[in-house]
Amino acid sequence: MIPLPELLVDNDPMTPEPLTAQTPTANIPPARTLTPDRLRAWAWHKQGLDGSLAGSTAEEVFARAGWARSVGGANPYLTLFARAGIRRDQVDADVLARRILELPAARGCTYVLGREDFAWALKLGKDAAEAIRVLGRLGVDRGEITLLEEQVLHTLTEAGVPLDPRQLKDELGDSVRNLGEEGKKKGATTTLPTALGILQSQGRIRRVPTNGRLDQQRYGYELWNLPASPLADDEVRVELIRRYLGWTGGATLKQSQWFTAFTVAQSKAALAAVGAVEVPTALTDAGGGGLWMLPDDVGRLAVFEEPAEEQIQLLAGTDSLVLLRRNAAELLAEEGPEGEKIDRQVVASLALQADLPDHPILDRGRIIGLWQYEPGEERIVPWLFHGPTPAVIRRIAEVEAWIREDLGDFRAFSLDSPASRQKRIDALAESAAARSAAVGK
Known part of the structure; x- marks a missing residue:
């Protein structure tokens, strides 16, 4: 799987005072009842993976479950198929109609999100000032970048069609400065990416997939001129925390900081503004920390009942269920159906990894279990920690058919390829065979 950023180290020099819960204690479920199984099922429900989003539009899915991380992989497509049964042709049509788009948002990372969030989410993008500071150390002043921005806009206006970075560079000629070896060391080969990034964060241009698909990273740029959000920076932070807690059903302070990149002080202010409540869980005493939740969700959790029947899903390793809190270890259990024991070494090994090596079942x-897709054989290669049930077999077949018919392959990220993942495919097949052999003894 694509390596993800390490947890952000907080910039604040001092630990803040604890936030004050505003919900009556009587409404908070007893910590002993908030077991790992119950909290897993609660997050599953909040993510709409229990069938509650069936028939929804892509915009409705992203509003309820959160934005879909996009790194040139197929996660946005599976996010929508798993929750609402939306096929790729509809997703691509929604992108073309600008009902959903891939934009830089939280932490400056790209996500696919609905149109109601476009303007304010862009304000969460990585601060252009940092890129300007890097160029400043390379002898490029702000005026040069401002001029380049205007030239980019003029060039796109004249072209009337999207242009990719190479085409733009050719058209702009000497206006794009090559920053040499020193620039390469600082991640800035030319001045063009900074100008494009600033214009995109302002909503004046946007990236367009060259073939209309989200599971690749070849783009052109076109004029956009999106009206700016009226929200101030602190209001944007409050809105993101509100959405984030709604998407997750609750998260620790550190988990929220990883997703938002807010400082402790900013996080504290945003949590207070939405009236967030810290709810102790069965993991709190073990150092897991309480979950900060929206007040309404505290009451809903108190009466929430875990589903009795299986609900099987195959998701991407960057699905919101896992990525929003980056807590794959908490989603692992040492028992399967009806108390069937799982190899403790398997659980321990996966729990030590910040990110899963493969996609989860x-x-x-x-x-x-875990899975990968092998396009040469047009099949999913699964490794289940316990014996397969009819529901598991059926869902694997459904997702396998969908990948074959809609995508052709299932890439985790832009540089993922059948050859690069073959070792993982072989390892999954070997683990599955070893388990079958052990069960057969």
Whole structure:
């Protein structure tokens, strides 16, 4: 799987005072009842993976479950198929109609999100000032970048069609400065990416997939001129925390900081503004920390009942269920259906990894296996931690058919390829065979 950023180290020099819960204690479920199984099922429900989003539009899915991380992989497509059964042709049509788009948002990372969030989410993008500071150390002043921005806009206006970075560079000629070896060391080969990034963060241009698909990273740029959000920076932070807690059903302070990149002080202010409540869980005493939740969700969790029947899903390793809190270890359990024991070494090995090595197979929020797609054989290669049930076999077949018919392959990120993942495919097949042999003894 694509390596993801390490947890952000907080910039604040001092630990803040604890936030004050505003919900009556009587409404908070007892910590002993908030077991890992119950919390997994609760997050599963909040993510709409229990069938509650069936028939929804892509915009509705992203509003309820959160934005879909896009790194040139197929996660946005599977996010929508798993929750609402939306096929790729509809997703691509929604992108073309600008009902959903891939934009830089939280932490400056790209996500696919609905149109109601475009303007304010862009304000969450990586601060252009940092890129300007890097160029400043290379002898490029702000005026030069401002001029280049205007030239980019003029060039796109004249072209009337999207232009990719190479085409733009050719058209702009000497206006794009090559920053040499020193620039390469600082991640700035030329001045063009900074100008494009600033214009995109302002909504004046946007990236367009060259073939209309989200599971690749070849883009052109076109004029956009999106009206700016009226929200101030602190209001944007409050809105993101509100959405984030709604998407997750609750998260620790550190988990929220990883996703938002807010400082402790900013996080504290945003949590207070939405009236967030810290809810102790069965993991709190073990150092897991309480979950900060929206007040309404505290009451809903108190009466929430875990599903009795299997709910099987195959998701991407960057699905919101896993990525929003980056807590794959908490989604693992040492028991399968009806108390069937799982190899403790398997659980321990996966729990030590910040990110899963493959895509997860889940049942009601619990990881029960891993998978990869092998395009040469047009098949999913699964490794289940326990024996397959009819529901698991059926869902694997459904997702396998969908990948074959809609995508042709399932890439985790832009540089993922059948050759690069073959070792992982072989390892999954070997692990599955070893388990079958052990069960057969």
